[in-house]
Amino acid sequence: MNVQTQTRSAGSTAVKINDFVIKIGNVNGTGSASANGLLMKSIFRMGVPVVGKNMFPSNIQGLPTWYEIRVSKDGWTARSGDVDLMVAMNLESYEQDLKAVSPGGALLYDSTWPRPKLHGREDITVIGVPLAKMTNSEFANARTRVLMKNMAYVGAVAALTGIDMAVIQSLVEDTFKAKPKLIEPNMNALMLGHDYITQNYEALPLRVEPMDETKDCILIEGNDAAALGCVYAGATFGAWYPITPSTSLMDGFKNHCQKLRVDPESGKNNYCIIQAEDELSAIGMVIGANWNGARSFTPTSGPGISLMSEFIGFAYYAEVPAVIFDIQRVGPSTGMPTRTQQGDILLAAYASHGDTKHIVLFPADPKECFELSVDAFDAAERYQTPVFVLSDLDIGMNEWMVPRFEWDDSRQPDRGKVLHADDLEKIEKFYRYFDHDGDGIPYRTIPGEHPKGAYFTRGSGHNKFGGYTEDSAAYQEVLDRILQKWKKAADHLPGPVIQKAAEPTRRAILTVGGCDAAVREAIARMALEGLHFNYLRVKAFPFHSGIEAFIAEHDTVFVVEQNRDGQLRQLLINETAAEKKQLVSILDYSGMPADTGLIARMITSHCQAEG
Amino acid sequence: MTSIKKPLVDKHLRKNRHGLTQRDYEGVASTLCAGCGHDSITAAFVRAFHELDLEPHRAAKVSGIGCSSKTTAYFLGQSSGINTVHGRMPSVATGAAAVNPDLHYIGVSGDGDSLSIGLGQFAHAIRRNLNMLYVIENNGVYGLTKGQFSASADIGTRAKYGEVNEQTPIDPVRLALTLGATFVARSFSGDKEQLVPLIKAGLMHRGFAVIDVVSPCVTFNDHAGSTKSYAHTYKYYHPVIHADFVPEEKEITADYADGEAITIPMHNGGDVILRKTDTSHDPRDRDAAFDLLKNLEGSEIPTGLIYIDESRPEMGEMNHLPDTPLNAINHSKLCPGSATLKQLMDGYA
Numbered sequence: 001m002n003v004q005t006q007t008r009s010a011g012s013t014a015v016k017i018n019d020f021v022i023k024i025g026n027v028n029g030t031g032s033a034s035a036n037g038l039l040m041k042s043i044f045r046m047g048v049p050v051v052g053k054n055m056f057p058s059n060i061q062g063l064p065t066w067y068e069i070r071v072s073k074d075g076w077t078a079r080s081g082d083v084d085l086m087v088a089m090n091l092e093s094y095e096q097d098l099k100a101v102s103p104g105g106a107l108l109y110d111s112t113w114p115r116p117k118l119h120g121r122e123d124i125t126v127i128g129v130p131l132a133k134m135t136n137s138e139f140a141n142a143r144t145r146v147l148m149k150n151m152a153y154v155g156a157v158a159a160l161t162g163i164d165m166a167v168i169q170s171l172v173e174d175t176f177k178a179k180p181k182l183i184e185p186n187m188n189a190l191m192l193g194h195d196y197i198t199q200n201y202e203a204l205p206l207r208v209e210p211m212d213e214t215k216d217c218i219l220i221e222g223n224d225a226a227a228l229g230c231v232y233a234g235a236t237f238g239a240w241y242p243i244t245p246s247t248s249l250m251d252g253f254k255n256h257c258q259k260l261r262v263d264p265e266s267g268k269n270n271y272c273i274i275q276a277e278d279e280l281s282a283i284g285m286v287i288g289a290n291w292n293g294a295r296s297f298t299p300t301s302g303p304g305i306s307l308m309s310e311f312i313g314f315a316y317y318a319e320v321p322a323v324i325f326d327i328q329r330v331g332p333s334t335g336m337p338t339r340t341q342q343g344d345i346l347l348a349a350y351a352s353h354g355d356t357k358h359i360v361l362f363p364a365d366p367k368e369c370f371e372l373s374v375d376a377f378d379a380a381e382r383y384q385t386p387v388f389v390l391s392d393l394d395i396g397m398n399e400w401m402v403p404r405f406e407w408d409d410s411r412q413p414d415r416g417k418v419l420h421a422d423d424l425e426k427i428e429k430f431y432r433y434f435d436h437d438g439d440g441i442p443y444r445t446i447p448g449e450h451p452k453g454a455y456f457t458r459g460s461g462h463n464k465f466g467g468y469t470e471d472s473a474a475y476q477e478v479l480d481r482i483l484q485k486w487k488k489a490a491d492h493l494p495g496p497v498i499q500k501a502a503e504p505t506r507r508a509i510l511t512v513g514g515c516d517a518a519v520r521e522a523i524a525r526m527a528l529e530g531l532h533f534n535y536l537r538v539k540a541f542p543f544h545s546g547i548e549a550f551i552a553e554h555d556t557v558f559v560v561e562q563n564r565d566g567q568l569r570q571l572l573i574n575e576t577a578a579e580k581k582q583l584v585s586i587l588d589y590s591g592m593p594a595d596t597g598l599i600a601r602m603i604t605s606h607c608q609a610e611g
Numbered sequence: 612m613t614s615i616k617k618p619l620v621d622k623h624l625r626k627n628r629h630g631l632t633q634r635d636y637e638g639v640a641s642t643l644c645a646g647c648g649h650d651s652i653t654a655a656f657v658r659a660f661h662e663l664d665l666e667p668h669r670a671a672k673v674s675g676i677g678c679s680s681k682t683t684a685y686f687l688g689q690s691s692g693i694n695t696v697h698g699r700m701p702s703v704a705t706g707a708a709a710v711n712p713d714l715h716y717i718g719v720s721g722d723g724d725s726l727s728i729g730l731g732q733f734a735h736a737i738r739r740n741l742n743m744l745y746v747i748e749n750n751g752v753y754g755l756t757k758g759q760f761s762a763s764a765d766i767g768t769r770a771k772y773g774e775v776n777e778q779t780p781i782d783p784v785r786l787a788l789t790l791g792a793t794f795v796a797r798s799f800s801g802d803k804e805q806l807v808p809l810i811k812a813g814l815m816h817r818g819f820a821v822i823d824v825v826s827p828c829v830t831f832n833d834h835a836g837s838t839k840s841y842a843h844t845y846k847y848y849h850p851v852i853h854a855d856f857v858p859e860e861k862e863i864t865a866d867y868a869d870g871e872a873i874t875i876p877m878h879n880g881g882d883v884i885l886r887k888t889d890t891s892h893d894p895r896d897r898d899a900a901f902d903l904l905k906n907l908e909g910s911e912i913p914t915g916l917i918y919i920d921e922s923r924p925e926m927g928e929m930n931h932l933p934d935t936p937l938n939a940i941n942h943s944k945l946c947p948g949s950a951t952l953k954q955l956m957d958g959y960a
Contacts, residue, residue, distance in 0.1 A: 044960075214960075215960075217960070218956050218959035218960050219959055219960075220959045228952075228955070231945075231946075231947065232946050232947065232952070233946075234942045234945040234946055235945075236710060236937040236938070236940065236945065237706060237709055237710050237937060239702075239705075239706060260947045260951065261945070263933055266933060266934070267931070268931050268932060268933035268934070269930065269931045269932060269933065270933055270937065270940055270944065270945060271937070272709045272710070272930050272932060272937060273930075274705065274706075274709065274739075274930070276702065276735075277731055277732070277734075277735040278731065280699060280702070280732075281699070281701075281702040281705075281731070281732055281735065282702075283702075284695065284696075284699045284701075284702025284703045284705070284706065284732070285702045285703070285705045285706035285709070286706055287695075287702075287703055287706060288673075288693070288702065288703035288704060288705060288706025288707035288708075288709075288710075289706035289707060289709060289710045289937075289938075290706070291693055291703070291706075291707060292671075292706070292707040292710045292711045292714075292938050293710070293711075293938040294709075294710035294711075294937050294938040296706065296710070310696050310699075311695075311696055311699065314695065314696050318693075404953075404956040404960075405952060405956060406949070406952070407946075407948065407949040407952045408949070409948055409949050412942065413942055445691075446938065447668075447671050447690075447691035447707075447711075447714065448668060448669055448671065448691070448711060448713065448714045449668075450668065451666070451667065451668040451689055453668070453691070454667070454668050454688075454689050454690055454691045455691055455692075456683075456684055456691070456692045456693075456694065457691070457692065457693040457694065458693075458694040459694065459695065459696060460694065468684070
């Protein structure tokens with residue numbers, strides 16, 4: 001066997017139990033995603049907290065793709081910034097992958113082909129497994145060989161880190177329940193890798209040991225969770241135009257509806273999904289459905305929001321509810337469609353021409369995608385306005401470990417102020433934009449329910465009675481009321497999450513969305529070094545009054561976000577009394593999911609410079 | 612040819628089944644130019660809805676932007692309406708119809724709104740066979756922005772200040788046929804006897820009913836040299852097929868000579884009786900419709916019900932929508948509840 005058996009000792013490295021990172025570098029289109037998912041889930045099934053991050057190209061086949069599995073006994077779900085075991089399957093990215101291994105770590109490569117640059121690092125353990133050679137002699141079909149090579153490295157990693165093969169086997173059996181013929185070849189491939197390691201190498205000082213920390217948790221992608229939220233919110237209509245990374249949200253909605261929303265008697269669908277010709281049309285359909293009193297939504301990403309902007313202003317001004325999921329990706333323009341960013345914060349807050357301000361909800365993980373999508377439908381109807389759920393690729397398309405979702409059966413949808421036929425019978429005349437209750441929220445009706453409820457909806461200038469106007473005062477009265485309505489929503493939307501430091505401090509960190517896990521872990525790390533921070537995570541815009549109060553309590557507030565321009569910081573400066581110099585931007589717009597190590601380093605160095 | 616005088620002031624208008632007169636089907640006063648073809652179409656809508664005995668609040672008016680789109684305020688004042696953004700009315704109608712197919716959707720658009728900025732949405736509404744009446748008030752120009760050519764302007768037509776159009780026009784009738792529209796008609800704002808029954812038939816048609824109505828713009832496109840002027844339209848106007856609409860409960864009483872009339876039962880009720888006024892055209896034959904348009908190209912403006920197909924499923928059927936409109940289904944039927952969620956969660960563990 002032409003194998004380099006370098007069982008270089010990792011020196012004094014202590015054994016890491018349930019606290020390390022496995023990264024797999026591969027070529028996309030080789031079916032590695034399912035093998036990697038299997039590896040991650042097997043750790044979860046062992047009761048050990050784990051999270052998987054897929055960093056993939058905008059391509060069908062042939063470009064580099066990575067998958068990072070973080071095993072964390074403490075339940076941290078962000079990227080740690082380290083790589084303890086690299087599975088380097090892609091020759092193209094091999095050099096880069098070699099460099100990425102943390103000192104004292106290990107690298108597994110396919111030793112079917114020699115890799116002269118192997119000796120680039122003396123500080124890591126290198127493990128060669130002839131994956132291609134083994135799978136080529138075991139399997140005849142070319143595609144099967146490619147797929148099985150992935151399963152073989154899963155087996156090898158399992159052997160190196162002590163993952164229970166029985167758990168993997170039961171997962172394989174679950175996965176191929178519908179195609180039982182595939183169980184045997186997959187198990188064979190797994191065992192090829194596994195046995196090669198046990199026969200040629202010692203296990204690494206990276207151990208997965210059974211715990212009991214995942215039984216109340218699930219592994220779910222944010223888009224799937226948001227889709228489930230739409231089902232539970234009672235959404236009946238969705239329109240969309242396919243765009244990465246939002247597509248799986250509508251796939252999820254369809255999948256759930258096919259199981260949960262087909263009338264058992266008639267076989268008819270208690271939902272409707274329309275694939276529109278573009279995003280302009282998708283949002284138009286959503287507005288039409290909401291105008292007619294059905295909860296409806298559209299999932300999209302940044303480019304879609306750009307296209308929808310005119311209609312978003314229409315819905316804002318004509319006061320038509322709409323729920324818009326923006327699964328953010330890297331911009332500007334086409335940007336990097338399969339990479340994550342928080343680049344649409346300002347876009348969502350003020351989308352469309354003229355004076356427009358929107359309600360924006362910011363989930364931090366899939367559980368919040370579920371919860372906030374239900375809240376979004378309530379807010380859209382309560383305030384009769386478009387509501388954005390600003391998720392991102394990292395939250396939307398990666399499987400996160402989160403607590404199981406719960407539902408309170410007594411929860412009823414907040415349909416807002418709607419006058420139905422019996423209400424209309426009792427009143428003399430209905431005016432669509434009249435502020436009866438002094439809260440800025442008018443009453444609406446559902447077209448066709450009652451003759452008295454008929455009204456004309458327009459994006460052109462209108463007065464409080466709903467009539468066309470070019471009268472300055474009548475126009476301003478309506479526009480001002482809409483602003484009041486929006487402002488009053490601030491303290492009724494989900495409030496900020498605040499976490500106080502163990503010690504009194506005048507420093508704080510403020511963040512939003514998917515940065516949450518990395519920032520909380522960074523705070524814990526920095527506390528060990530004696531740096532203490534209070535913490536606030538924004539969950540909604542307009543900003544809750546507690547956010548301004550929180551900022552006022554601190555001399556320095558680090559605003560951590562994933563964009564170049566510090567958009568959340570800009571929004572805070574624009575919409576609160578916060579001083580510019582108070583708010584310090586900590587930015588990571590690399591396109592990768594938030595990295596605990598990077599955030600901690602940036603904040604620490606700033607604090608050190610400050611003294 | 613006859614026209615409807617504006618405004619309607621006949622105090623002795625008869626009451627329909629709902630005790631409503633034509634006045635009850637009017638809207639606010641038109642702000643269009645005196646003599647605008649669009650006002651005649653508005654009057655035709657009023658008459659058609661009244662005669663059809665439709666309850667005004669069971670209709671929903673949708674429009675985009677432009678002179679034509681403004682007219683939805685001028686009829687059916689007791690109906691809800693939504694004046695959307697430029698060229699995007701079909702999408703709003705699509706969402707609205709998906710969640711409540713029980714209303715009558717009336718879309719009013721123009722040649723700019725449908726054939727330029729809104730061409731995509733117009734095309735895709737046809738593909739979905741959205742169940743609505745879609746009327747294009749076609750005058751060949753942009754009125755509100757003062758007389759630029761629209762995409763329906765014919766080659767050689769002259770603008771008010773002398774410019775000649777050299778670009779090929781988009782003909783909504785041929786386009787609709789190509790895209791698979793199931794009800795395609797053309798008419799003229801100046802011919803109420805043709806237009807009113809077409810509107811009725813279009814409303815009762817199951818699927819997308821498009822009526823392209825030549826509707827001269829008296830301010831910017833009614834001069835010599837314009838192919839969308841009253842004079843030009845009267846001169847080349849060619850009624851090919853006359854469609855009488857007979858409601859369900861009425862007997863067919865007119866006397867049609869043998870072989871002259873075709874009766875087409877409408878899915879939404881009633882019948883359309885087609886009378887051939889000139890050629891041997893059969894509007895159920897799609898190829899014949901293309902031939903008719905081709906043969907008369909450049910010489911005459913063929914009008915009437917050019918093509919009809921009552922057999923194609925409309926959008927709601929294609930999407931297996933339930934009998935109860937989606938906007939009326941109780942939340943308890945839509946929300947799967949906590950027990951189901953618990954089971955679902957097991958699938959993610």
